[in-house]
Amino acid sequence: MTVPTTRSRGAGLLVVQSLKRKRCSACRGGPLSLLVLEEGAPRCLDCCDLGHLVFLPRGDTALTRRSREESGLSAVVVRFNRRRSRYERQGVLVEEAALARAEARCLADAEARRRRRARDARRRAAEDVRFAEAFAGEILRLFPGCPEERAVKIAGHASLRGSGRVGRSAAGRALTEGAVTSAVVASVRHVDTPYDQLLMNGISRYEARRRIMPAVTTVLRGWQEAGADSAG
Numbered sequence: 001m002t003v004p005t006t007r008s009r010g011a012g013l014l015v016v017q018s019l020k021r022k023r024c025s026a027c028r029g030g031p032l033s034l035l036v037l038e039e040g041a042p043r044c045l046d047c048c049d050l051g052h053l054v055f056l057p058r059g060d061t062a063l064t065r066r067s068r069e070e071s072g073l074s075a076v077v078v079r080f081n082r083r084r085s086r087y088e089r090q091g092v093l094v095e096e097a098a099l100a101r102a103e104a105r106c107l108a109d110a111e112a113r114r115r116r117r118a119r120d121a122r123r124r125a126a127e128d129v130r131f132a133e134a135f136a137g138e139i140l141r142l143f144p145g146c147p148e149e150r151a152v153k154i155a156g157h158a159s160l161r162g163s164g165r166v167g168r169s170a171a172g173r174a175l176t177e178g179a180v181t182s183a184v185v186a187s188v189r190h191v192d193t194p195y196d197q198l199l200m201n202g203i204s205r206y207e208a209r210r211r212i213m214p215a216v217t218t219v220l221r222g223w224q225e226a227g228a229d230s231a232g
Contacts, residue, residue, distance in 0.1 A: 055092075135175065136148075143220065144226065154183055193216060
């Protein structure tokens with residue numbers, strides 16, 4: 001086992017989180033939870049002029065980095081892992097004022113991220129509204145007899161972000177006729193036919209679709225012809 005000395009290359013000052021409660025070889029104070037090994041002898045933090053530092057546990061990389069940047073004096077805290085037979089980092093000791101400044105910087109970043117997320121959410125919501133309106137408009141172009149309220153509802157359902165529905169597919173985002181028609185057919189199938197009841201009665205999906213296809217075709221043709229009659 002390699003015992004860490006006061007300084008370790010690349011790590012700076014090293015402090016050991018002791019597994020055994022030892023006493024300071026200089027002032028005899030203790031037992032020590034944190035100590036510095038000088039020439040193999042344990043010394044307390046006060047005797048090593050580190051007693052004014054505060055411990056910051058590992059876990060928050062940004063806070064640790066900024067605390068060390070802000071602190072004129074700092075030390076890495078390590079503890080021996082018996083199972084792995086090596087010393088492992090537990091955190092750092094930094095000046096209390098430096099930790100406070102680092103926390104303020106991290107909080108400012110967190111607030112900036114929160115504001116950015118809020119802006120992104122508003123932007124996505126506006127995009128979703130515009131897309132749903134365009135989708136509803138395409139439904140009404142293809143099926144002019146479809147009630148406007150129904151077209152809006154179909155568009156909203158099909159284009160819901162994260163739903164995986166046809167409106168979110170590449171074809172749906174491109175407002176292709178096939179994707180728009182598929183969304184309308186799905187709505188008619190569930191709303192205007194006994195399709196759901198057939199499924200509940202144990203009818204297979206393919207058989208249920210076969211049975212209700214004439215009803216779906218009738219509704220779609222009626223919405224298309226109503227537009228043609230109006231144009232005439």
